[in-house]
Amino acid sequence: MLKEYYPYEYVKSVFAIDYKRLWELGYRGLIFDVDNTVVHHGDDSNPKVDHFFEVLHKMGFKTCLLSDNEKSRVERFNKNIQTLYVCDADKPSTKGYEKALELMGVEKDKAICIGDQIITDIHGANNSGMASILVHFIRLPGEKRIGIRRYVEFFVMWTWKHRKKYRYRLGDIRRKK
Template sequence: MFEMLIPKLRVNTVFDINLEELYEQGYRGIITDLDNTLVGAKAPLATPELVVWFKRVKELGFQLIIVSNNQLERVSKFATPLDIQYVHEARKPSNTPFRKAMKMMELTPDKTVVVGDQMLTDVYGGNRLGLYTVLVMPIAISDEGWFTRLVNRRVERIALTRLRKKGLWMEEEPKS
């Protein structure tokens, strides 16, 4: 069970993802989380650096969809000015939002990347469907909701302890 929480790639931020390499490997779509993956959970808009990253993603030929467990108002205020499609109130790690995003992009799991900051929602959800999963370091843990802080992060710590004991999680720093 805990093996399903292991991402294919760990990086510090989305800016550390080698987009060219993923494209060369045949990936054509990116499903990304919003809060603490792209911006802090309380940041209403994209940073200028993130706007440039979105532009680069699209220039390379990727489709991009934000899949967030957050509410419509939060996700739409962030995504709409950037002309990025989104799925709100996703209930990750349920398969449904990931399948919906792939359908919106007209892509299959072998062509789709999932980027997120949580093992229990983004990585587990993506791995269950065979997507390429990328775990980023959370941007601002102090801004997270109570459920994420008290439940998800605690379960992640337990999972990491077990994965380390099994030799399945190495302590090297994420790629940057």
């Protein structure tokens, strides 16, 4: 069933989310995919991203990186952020999600997963009984090639857009400019 792949919301980027609103809704833990969600695939963190996590932590959120990538890559990204992480997560397996909840000390109904791929990030969140937000994958200017998976995702998200029941399950969580 396609609904297994439906996110609760779909936004442009991790920076386009109203985290204050998520806090008001009762969410306390944020689980982030790294590659093409927070930074372009393989990139290090940068001052904007470091600041972003600093603000979330000051708000009181626990955060955890959940990546299929290896330890050295995740640690390199996490160097300045110094947050919790799970590497080699094997998404959509629920194991990594459960580990992330355990590390954060947050119940699954108070955590939300944020990622760029419905087949891994979002499907895993749904399998784990957690809310999720899909972000549009980060693409460098001029980057044209996309994988076949992205076409599957475009199709699934097209159906999502026509099924009101599954959209806006979090209300209005888009950051106002």
